[in-house]
Amino acid sequence: MFKRKLFWLIIIATALVTLNMTLLWKLDDIAHFWMSIVFWCAVGSLLWDNQDILKQSDIKSDLLSRVAGTLLIAFILFKSAVVSSKFDPFLRLAPFLSGLGLSLLAVGFHNLKLYWRELVILFFHGTPSVITLPLVDFITSLTAKFAYYSLWYVGFDVTRYGNYVALPTGRVLVNGGCSGIEAMNYLLGLAVICLVMFPTKQNKALVIGVAVIFGFIINVFRVAGMALLVASNRLDLFKYWHEGEGSLVVGMIAVILFGVFYQFMLKRDSKLTQSSGN
Structure with a gap:
């Protein structure tokens, strides 16, 4: 059960990261593309260090969390299909939204604090650019x-x-x-x-x-x-x-x-x- 859950989380995470990076490259936001690599590598390093979290039997996501996470990821996929400018604020918000959606699928609302470091890094990856507009x-x-x-x-x-x-x-x-x-x-x-x-x-x-x-x-x-x-x-x-x-x-x-x-x-x-x- 754990291996199957981990497999699907990795597949979804890889797809979301690849999608975001592809959009940045396609829309010629090269500076943000290279900065994104730094942030994703930092998050990946933290996830590798904390991989035992998902093995704990008492840490699960409930139905509400899974639904919320699924809807959030569906929104990311839909918005990614229609974004047409590198100035679209969505491109800067997408990494944090992706991390939040994956966290909800993995551990649920009540256990989000377990991934607070990863979420904080993803928040500061692009969200301040939107806030400071x-x-x-x-x-x-x-x-x-x-x-x-x-x-x-x-x-x-x-x-x-x-x-x-x-x-x-x-x-x-x-x-x-x-x-x-x-x-x-x-x-x-x-x-x-x-x-x-x-x-x-x-x-x-x-x-x-x-x-x-x-x-x-x-x-x-x-x-x-x-x-x-x-x-x-x-x-x-x-x-x-x-x-x-x-x-x-x-x-x-x-x-x-x-x-x-x-x-x-x-x-x-x-x-x-x-x-x-x-």
Whole structure:
């Protein structure tokens, strides 16, 4: 009975993950595609560590939970068949909904806490992108202001009107896609993965705050750099850093910087533990 249940859960989970990843690739949401791999691998690692949960005879899903889980998965399949844009919020909500539906099938409402870590990671994988949609205009304006001040501070003859950052020989418009809110949400999700899988004894809010700030600041420097490229008439490089692989490189820089910061936090934990032991 256990093996048959596990077999079907694995089949359904594989189908849902494959479907979501295929849609991201098909709709050309490449950045989110690669980030999804990180989140799914984190969840897979946790599930592997917790595989004995399903073997416990007293942990079962009731009829209501199975019906709810089935309806949720049916909704995911239906919505996946009609989604046509990478900007559809469903693509960001689908991983969490998939995890929730599978958890209901596996252990039911009363035992969802057994998979709280996996569900938290899937929630922060894409849901914050949907929640923060109303903030896009505000963050866009803030990015334009900080890009302007960063160029002004180092001595460039720069002006700003609205979301335009202008130099004497060129200007750029900071729109919603350049706001940096996606980078901030990605790093927020990575911070949650780190806190869940490699907990630190220090301030959790500090880790979250640093992740979001890194995402914002790195993007501000990217916008300022693109303004300089336009002013220098280097439109080829502008396109690379705006739409091409350069935008992914900037994201990787932010991830690496956060990784270095979190490694420092873990080493500090180790030192504090050693000093308290002495």
